[in-house]
Structures are given as structure tokens and as C-alpha cells.
Amino acid sequence: MKNRQVRVRFAPSPTGPLHIGGVRTALYNYLFAKKLGGVNILRIEDTDQTRFVPGAESYIIDALTWLGIKFDEGVHVGGNYGPYRQSDRKEIYKEYVDQLLNNGWAYIAFDTPEELDVLRKKHEAQKKTFQYDSSSRGQLRNSLTLSKEEVNALMNSGQHYVVRFKMPENIEVKVNDLIRGEVVVSSNLLDDKVLFKSDGMPTYHLANIVDDHLMKISHVIRGEEWLPSAPLHVMLYKAFGWEDTMPQFAHLPLLLKPDGNGKLSKRDGDRLGFPVFPMEWFDPKTTLISSGYRESGYFPEAVINFLALLGWNPGTEKELYSMSELIQDFSIERISKSGAKFDLEKAKWFNHEYLIHKDNKVLAEAFNLQLSKMKIRAKFSFLVSLCGVLKDRCILVHDFWKEGYFFFLPPDEYDPAVIKKKWKAETPQLLINLADFLQTIEPFDEPTINSAVNVYLEEKQIGMGQIMNAWRLVLVGSNAGPAMAQIAALLGKEETIRRIEVGIATIK
RNA sequence: GGUCCGUUCGUCUAGUGGCCCAGGACGUCAGGUUUUCAUCCUGAAGAUCAGGGGUUCGACUCCCCUACGGACUACCA
Numbered sequence: 001m002k003n004r005q006v007r008v009r010f011a012p013s014p015t016g017p018l019h020i021g022g023v024r025t026a027l028y029n030y031l032f033a034k035k036l037g038g039v040n041i042l043r044i045e046d047t048d049q050t051r052f053v054p055g056a057e058s059y060i061i062d063a064l065t066w067l068g069i070k071f072d073e074g075v076h077v078g079g080n081y082g083p084y085r086q087s088d089r090k091e092i093y094k095e096y097v098d099q100l101l102n103n104g105w106a107y108i109a110f111d112t113p114e115e116l117d118v119l120r121k122k123h124e125a126q127k128k129t130f131q132y133d134s135s136s137r138g139q140l141r142n143s144l145t146l147s148k149e150e151v152n153a154l155m156n157s158g159q160h161y162v163v164r165f166k167m168p169e170n171i172e173v174k175v176n177d178l179i180r181g182e183v184v185v186s187s188n189l190l191d192d193k194v195l196f197k198s199d200g201m202p203t204y205h206l207a208n209i210v211d212d213h214l215m216k217i218s219h220v221i222r223g224e225e226w227l228p229s230a231p232l233h234v235m236l237y238k239a240f241g242w243e244d245t246m247p248q249f250a251h252l253p254l255l256l257k258p259d260g261n262g263k264l265s266k267r268d269g270d271r272l273g274f275p276v277f278p279m280e281w282f283d284p285k286t287t288l289i290s291s292g293y294r295e296s297g298y299f300p301e302a303v304i305n306f307l308a309l310l311g312w313n314p315g316t317e318k319e320l321y322s323m324s325e326l327i328q329d330f331s332i333e334r335i336s337k338s339g340a341k342f343d344l345e346k347a348k349w350f351n352h353e354y355l356i357h358k359d360n361k362v363l364a365e366a367f368n369l370q371l372s373k374m375k376i377r378a379k380f381s382f383l384v385s386l387c388g389v390l391k392d393r394c395i396l397v398h399d400f401w402k403e404g405y406f407f408f409l410p411p412d413e414y415d416p417a418v419i420k421k422k423w424k425a426e427t428p429q430l431l432i433n434l435a436d437f438l439q440t441i442e443p444f445d446e447p448t449i450n451s452a453v454n455v456y457l458e459e460k461q462i463g464m465g466q467i468m469n470a471w472r473l474v475l476v477g478s479n480a481g482p483a484m485a486q487i488a489a490l491l492g493k494e495e496t497i498r499r500i501e502v503g504i505a506t507i508k
Numbered sequence: 509g510g511u512c513c514g515u516u517c518g519u520c521u522a523g524u525g526g527c528c529c530a531g532g533a534c535g536u537c538a539g540g541u542u543u544u545c546a547u548c549c550u551g552a553a554g555a556u557c558a559g560g561g562g563u564u565c566g567a568c569u570c571c572c573c574u575a576c577g578g579a580c581u582a583c584c585a
Contacts, residue, residue: 258519483543
């Protein structure tokens with residue numbers, strides 16, 4: 001098993017949009033594969049036809065593509081171990097169930113879900129737990145209790161049946177987990193899981209093991225919610241005689257809600273007002289829209305960086321990581337054992353870091369996209385300069401509008417608090433004089449305006465406090481925004497003077 | 509209820525027996541820079557290492573118990 005090629009898979013089921021915890025699982029698989037020169041596979045686990053959601057599969061692919069998580073094999077890229085969608089592999093599983101049935105590792109069971117439900121309720125009423133296992137299978141309707149003739153008769157009569165795994169008694173099942181070490185469970189506590197459903201589809205457990213084996217998966221990196229079923233999976237490898245090539249397991253810690261405890265869920269996003277999905281998702285059933293990081297103005301690099309550090313760290317103080325740096329430094333040994341609470345503040349900080357280091361042209365393009373949705377047109381070169389001026393104060397791409405709307409819309413009202421504090425009797429005249437002076441400045445750019453105005457104020461013996469806030473008020477409408485010279489330069493001479501005139505005429 | 513996993517500042521975490529009366533980052537607070545706001549810079553507060561027992565000359569680090577939290581417990585994945 002040494003020197004086996006690293007082959008990992010990310011195997012979501014298309015029951016809805018990929019949620020941020022799933023993204024992290026996909027990311028860790030990708031980083032691990034690339035680090036070791038291995039192969040990253042995208043397999044779609046759609047054995048439950050009742051939960052299939054149209055659009056979910058393409059959403060998963062688009063989201064991972066947006067984030068820069070690439071696959072070497074998978075539904076969308078093909079490969080030598082396909083098909084990569086379990087519904088397309090339906091025929092394959094039959095042969096393997098038969099193998100188990102033939103060598104006594106599985107049996108046929110006729111109990112209906114309703115019958116079992118009644119049994120569960122009955123046991124519950126007595127504060128006991130019903131389990132379909134070695135203790136109960138002798139009293140139920142299955143090929144272990146029925147005669148061969150009865151079984152055949154039932155099957156021929158079209159009676160629905162499932163195939164269950166026959167969990168052996170009294171053995172210790174050991175799961176060697178790369179993150180948690182050895183986990184030991186007694187087989188007596190494990191139940192006879194359904195491997196093959198009455199609808200002719202395998203369950204997750206069967207399909208998963210067969211596919212991992214057939215696709216030569218070397219490492220299974222998945223969420224901690226799978227740890228309880230790992231012993232069953234180990235037993236399945238044993239039953240098939242595939243112990244030698246059984247993959248190594250690594251169960252990742254869960255992503256927790258920001259407040260309180262518990263697994264992060266779709267609900268939390270709505271409740272706390274932050275996205276739990278990489279991209280916006282339109283639910284065809286409820287017609288509700290869930291927000292996404294992409295549409296909220298986050299950069300994929302920031303989302304990746306933030307997620308990578310949630311449950312893993314390099315052991316150094318380095319926090320800003322590009323994807324290729326992550327690949328270089330990633331290791332399973334440094335994944336932590338305990339769940340990590342999702343902290344939006346930290347995510348924002350990462351985004352800000354990425355935003356301020358982005359080229360102004362890239363930012364301008366993103367901003368332009370937002371503006372065009374608002375039906376606002378602007379010269380690209382103007383947007384590039386504007387982004388340069390505003391980027392320090394922005395966290396998300398959306399903030400460019402919040403921080404710079406007044407470059408597009410003249411003030412329609414003036415902050416009363418600023419008027420009260422900074423608008424004196426002599427202010428209008430001072431502004432008129434300033435406007436006259438601005439008229440003479442050439443070129444009307446930031447450094448020129450800045451030094452010219454400074455000299456002008458000094459010559460006229462006007463204090464900064466006497467005029468700057470009032471000037472800002474007429475240009476912006478409040479006391480916010482970047483330096484005055486920057487605002488004036490971007491607004492242009494004509495508009496700057498016009499706003500001064502309008503302000504004087506409006507403010508009493 | 510049962511099984512399994514986990515537990516270091518509010519949050520993410522460093523720490524693999526002495527370097528730790530515990531380090532970094534986010535957040536918070538204070539000061540500085542700035543004509544405003546933000547950025548930025550400096551600093552501060554913030555964890556009796558869940559609690560209790562051991563082992564050891566010495567424990568955040570090893571062992572046991574307890575508490576708390578979580579996951580799982582479907583013909584869902």
C-alpha cells in the first residue's frame with residue numbers, strides 16, 4: 001500500500017446547493033491531492049432519487065470552478081474510471097450485492113418501512129431502541145428466517161425487498177483515522193444496514209465502497225458526520241476482500257454555527273444574515289433565493305483562504321495564503337480535531353486584505369458590473385481612479401458604491417448635524433471665494449489642487465476648520481469620504497464648482 | 509436513551525513534559541497619523557489551558573474519572 005498513487009474524491013449529493021462546509025471538504029481534498037501529485041475526482045452521489053434537485057449538480061460544478069478547486073476526473077471532465085455519477089453506475093452495483101449475498105455477508109429482508117417503523121415506536125414506548133441487528137434479525141422477515149422456497153416465492157410474487165449487510169457478532173471493528181487515530185467499536189452495536197434499496201438503487205454505503213474501490217481511491221477525506229458509519233465501511237471492505245486496498249480515512253471537524261453550538265446549517269445564514277453558499281442559489285421548489293459569497297462581493301481567493309484556515313493551520317504565523325501556497329504547505333497532520341465556529345468578521349478581514357491588494361483595473365471591472373446593474377454608466381478610467389481612492393475603506397466590492405455613491409449622485413440633502421456644527425454666517429462667502437480660486441487651478445488633479453488650496457488658505461489666513469468641512473458638506477452631503485483634493489479632482493472642476501453653488505443656495 | 513468524537517483568550521488557533529504565571533490573528537478598547545470618516549501605526553484588556561484525581565523532580569502537554577458540547581442512531585447522503 002506504500003507508494004500507491006494518491007487518488008481522492010469529493011462526492012456530494014445533488015440535493016441542493018453546495019454549502020460552505022462542503023466547500024471546505026472539497027478544498028482539503030484538492031489541496032491534499034495536489035500536494036502529493038495525486039488525482040482529484042468529482043463524483044456525484046445521487047442514489048436517492050427522491051431528494052434529487054434539478055440544477056444542484058451544475059451549481060456544485062460552477063461553484064467549485066468559481067473558487068478555483070479543480071478536478072482531474074469527474075462528471076464534468078470525464079476520466080478512465082467513469083461514469084462518475086452513481087445513477088449512471090446502477091448496473092455495476094448489482095453484481096457486488098450478489099457477491100455479498102452469495103458468500104453470506106448479506107441477506108434479503110422483506111420487512112416494509114412501515115412495519116419497522118411500528119417496531120421502532122413500540123420499543124421507544126418502552127424506552128428501548130430497536131435496531132435491525134444480530135439480536136433482532138432472527139425474529140424478522142428475511143432470508144435468514146424464511147425457507148429458500150418462501151424467499152423465492154416472495155421475490156417472484158413481486159414483493160419488495162431490500163438487501164441488508166449481515167454484521168458479524170462479537171468482533172472489534174477498528175477504524176484508523178488520520179486525524180483522530182484509532183477508533184474501536186464493537187460490532188454488536190452496529191446494525192444490519194440496508195445496502196440495496198427496494199427501488200433497485202444501492203444505498204450510500206454500498207455505492208460508496210464499491211465506487212471508491214473501483215476508482216482506486218487512496219484516501220477518503222470527508223466530514224466528521226461520517227465517522228459513525230466508518231466501522232460499517234471497514235467491514236464492507238473486509239466482506240468484499242478488499243482490505244489490502246482499503247483507502248485511508250480522514251474525518252474532518254465540523255463547521256459550527258457562529259453563535260451557540262451545532263453544525264452550521266442553511267438556516268443559520270438567513271438567521272444571522274450571512275451567506276452559507278458560495279454562490280447565489282435559486283430554489284426551484286420554494287422559489288426562494290439564498291445569498292452567495294460571490295454575489296455578496298467576496299473574492300474566491302478570500303473565501304478559500306478563510307476556509308482553509310478554519311480547521312487547519314500551517315503552524316506558523318502566516319495567514320494570507322494563495323491557493324498554490326496552500327498546496328505547498330497543506331498536510332493532514334495539521335488539521336485540528338475540534339469543530340470550528342464560523343466567524344464572519346474574520347472572513348471580512350480576509351476579503352479586505354485581498355481587495356486592497358487587487359489591481360485597480362480588476363476592482364473597476366467588478367464595480368462596473370455592479371453599476372451597470374444599477375443602470376449607471378461611467379468611464380472606465382474614471383472607475384479605475386475611483387477604486388484606487390476608495391479601496392482602503394472597502395471590505396466588499398459592494399462597498400465601492402457605499403463609499404463613493406456621491407461621485408455619481410450630487411447630494412440631495414445635507415447632514416443637519418454637520419450644518420449645525422460647521423456652517424457659519426461667513427461660510428457661504430468663503431466658499432464662493434474658494435470656488436473662484438478653484439476655477440484658476442490647472443491641471444485640476446489631486447496633487448495640484450492639494451498644494452494650491454493649502455497655499456491659498458495660508459495666504460488668506462483661513463483655518464482648515466473654517467472651510468474644509470463645509471466644502472466637504474456641499475460636495476458629499478455629509479462628513480464622509482476621502483480627502484477633499486481627491487474628491488474634487490475626481491468630480492472635475494465644473495461639477496465641483498456647481499455643487500458649491502448649489503450647496504450655498506440650498507443650505508440656510 | 510445508546511455509540512462515537514471533541515473541550516487553550518469572545519472567535520480561529522500556536523503549543524507533542526521544563527523555552528508558557530501560555531504566543532499570533534480577527535474582534536474589542538485606548539492613543540497616534542489624517543482637514544472628516546475609514547485605512548494605517550502603536551499599545552492595552554482578554555485563557556486559574558472545562559473540573560477533579562493521578563503519573564512525574566516538573567504537565568496545557570501522559571493516564572483515569574466527571575461535566576459540558578457535538579455528530580450519528582432512515583429503504584438520506
